[in-house]
Structures are given as structure tokens and as C-alpha cells.
Amino acid sequence: MPEAKKLKFLFAINPISGGQDKSEWEVGIHNFFEKHPHTVELFLLDGKNDNEELPKQIALHQPDRLVAVGGDGTIKFVAEHALNANLPLGIIPAGSANGMAKELNIPATLEESLEIVVNGLAKPIDLICINGTEHCLHLSDIGMNAQLVKYFDEGKIRGKLGYARGALRVLMRRRLLKVRISTGNEEVLRSGFMVVLANARMYGTGAIINPDGDVADGKFEVVVIRQLSLLAILRMFIHFRPFDPKHIEIFPATSVHIVTKRKAYFQIDGEYRGKIREITAEIWPGKLRVMLPHLPE
Structure with a gap:
């Protein structure tokens, strides 16, 4: 039997994602690789000079795979660098919600997710390119959820309690958006509480949008949340129930141009991006390779 190829892995670790210390995860990664012939390097993100330092680490270590350890924001950041370096992306879910990992059926435990990083399949997934400069792996949105992301980031309380407090602030300040949506095939005017650019099915909370x-699949969906009662909002944001299909409208698209009547909150993959009045987006099919589980026989 031929000897298994020895690979180099570079882990980019957010040490405080999800409000939890990751020092035990670092030990766990080293312990896991003691039984493998591969080389592993760890790089701790500090939120300051990561955009300059991570490419230096990639150039120094020349890894075969780049691995993100953190939540959706960390995964988005590291994915950008994996894309630039033409490297497969590995994912170790270590955030508070881990929406992208759930979408890709990556287990939440360190041992199981590391097994996929090492022995999984590198499969291409789509990206949504936004305004020609940023990429969305998962879900971006305008309106209520982006406002909630902003409030959650500003708060000092993490986890479900912090999320619930942010949701209550959103409930008190919610306003309808008036938007023009152009997909190339059609142009519509709509009023709603949220407009979502969806490359995936659900938020990290489990709410299916x-x-x-x-x-x-080579496309994304523009989802308009048209009607929301107070009860529906509580179910959606606090109890994480699926969105009521009677209150949403979905437009499949490969590109879209959205204009809002007034400035609205905007987020990309859980990262707040400020207020906007206009965005453009297009699908980049199969642009990013991600280490995923083998399909069952």
C-alpha cells in the first residue's frame, strides 16, 4: 500500500469567537495530529493586522489546506484568503451560531470536524460577489436582522441572552423598507422588513429563510420578508422557528441590483457593514473549494 501523502495544514484561529477561550482547542488540534503524519501550524487572529499577517503566514508555510477556527465571521475572513491563495478551506465551527458549518453538515465537535479537514472531500461551492469587492458564503441581508447584528456586536452580553436583548431593541425600532429589486429577468417594487441574499437555507440559529x-447550484435567492406580526418576530428571533412561507417572497437570481428608498442596515455573513441604499450582487459558481464530509453510500 502506498504511503499516504503528508500534508501541511495552516489553522487560522479566532481565540475569542463565541465568547469562549480557544486555548483548549489549540491543545486538541495538536493532540489530534499526533496520530497523523501531517504538519500543522497555528496562527492566532488578533483582529488588528490579520489581513496583512495571514497572507504572510500562507507564504511562509505553503500549506495544502487553510483551516478557519471560529464562527461565521471568521470563516468568511479566512475564506477570502483561501480564495486568493487557491487553497481548499477547512472549517472548525467554534462560534456562537456556526450557520455555515450547519449548512455544510460539518459536525460541531472538534474531533469530528478535524477528521473532515484531513480526510474529507474538497468540493466547490458558490459565492455571492457583492458590490464587486466582497464575497458572501452564507447569508447577507438588509433590514431587521442586520440591525440585530449591529446591536449584538455593540452589546457586552454574548450567547442567547445577548441575542434576545438585541432582538427586543429591534422589535421596538422596526420599520418597513421600500425597495426596488432588479434581477435581470424582472424588476419589482416591494415593501418589507428584510431583504435577504441567500446562498444557503438557514441562519445559524436554525431559522429557515x-x-x-x-x-x-449556480444561483442564489433574493428573499423578501413582507409581513411580520409581533408574535412572528418573537418566534423567529428568540425561539428560532422557521419563517412563515406565507410572509415571504423568493426570487431566484444569478445577479441582482437592489435600491432602498432610505438607508438601511446591511450585514454580510454575520458581519455588520453599515447603512446602505444600493447594492449589486452576482453569483460566482463553484468559486471556493471547501473540505466537506463524504456522502453516505
Whole structure:
């Protein structure tokens, strides 16, 4: 039997994602690789000079795979560098919600997710390119959820309690958006509480926004949340129930241009991006390779 190829892995670790110390994860990674012939390097992100330092680490270590350890924001950041370096992306879910990992069926435990990083399959997934400069792996949105992301980031309380407090602030300040949506095939005017660019099916909380979403189908969906009662909002944001299909409208698209009547909150993959009045987006099919579980026989 031929000897297994020895690989180099570079782990980019957010040490405080999800409000938890990751020092035990670092030990766990080293312990896991003691039984493998591969080389592993760890790089701790500090939120200051990561955009300059991570490419230096990639150039120094020349890894075969780049691995993100953190939540959706960390995964998005590291994915950008994996894309630039033409490297497969590994994912170790270590955030508070881990929406992208759930979407890709990556287990939450360190041992199981490391097994996929090492022995999984590198499969291409789509990206949504936004305004020609940023990429969305998962879900971006305008309106209420982006406002919630902003409030959560500003708060000092993490976890479900911090999320619930942010949700209550959103409830008190919610306003309808008036938007013009142009997909190339059609142009519509709509009023709603949220407009979502969905490359996937659900938020990290488990709330399903786009039931037929697929990260590798060569398109994305523009989802308009048109009506929300107070009860529906509480169910959605606090109890994490699925969105009521009677209150949403879905437009499949490969590109879109959205204009809002007034400035609205905007987020990309859980990262707040400020207020906007206009965005453009287009699908980049199969642009990013991600280490994923083998399909069952």
C-alpha cells in the first residue's frame, strides 16, 4: 500500500469567537495530529493586522489546506484568503451560531470536524460577489436582522441572552423598507422588513429563510420578508422557528441590483457593514473549494 501523502495544514484561529477561550482547542488540534503524519501550524487572529499577517503566514508555510477556527465571521475572513491563495478551506465551527458549518453538515465537535479537514472531500461551492469587492458564503441581508447584528456586536452580553436583548431593541425600532429589486429577468417594487441574499437555507440559529437553497447550484435567492406580526418576530428571533412561507417572497437570481428608498442596515455573513441604499450582487459558481464530509453510500 502506498504511503499516504503528508500534508501541511495552516489553522487560522479566532481565540475569542463565541465568547469562549480557544486555548483548549489549540491543545486538541495538536493532540489530534499526533496520530497523523501531517504538519500543522497555528496562527492566532488578533483582529488588528490579520489581513496583512495571514497572507504572510500562507507564504511562509505553503500549506495544502487553510483551516478557519471560529464562527461565521471568521470563516468568511479566512475564506477570502483561501480564495486568493487557491487553497481548499477547512472549517472548525467554534462560534456562537456556526450557520455555515450547519449548512455544510460539518459536525460541531472538534474531533469530528478535524477528521473532515484531513480526510474529507474538497468540493466547490458558490459565492455571492457583492458590490464587486466582497464575497458572501452564507447569508447577507438588509433590514431587521442586520440591525440585530449591529446591536449584538455593540452589546457586552454574548450567547442567547445577548441575542434576545438585541432582538427586543429591534422589535421596538422596526420599520418597513421600500425597495426596488432588479434581477435581470424582472424588476419589482416591494415593501418589507428584510431583504435577504441567500446562498444557503438557514441562519445559524436554525431559522429557515430559504427552504430550497443550495450552496452549489449556480444561483442564489433574493428573499423578501413582507409581513411580520409581533408574535412572528418573537418566534423567529428568540425561539428560532422557521419563517412563515406565507410572509415571504423568493426570487431566484444569478445577479441582482437592489435600491432602498432610505438607508438601511446591511450585514454580510454575520458581519455588520453599515447603512446602505444600493447594492449589486452576482453569483460566482463553484468559486471556493471547501473540505466537506463524504456522502453516505
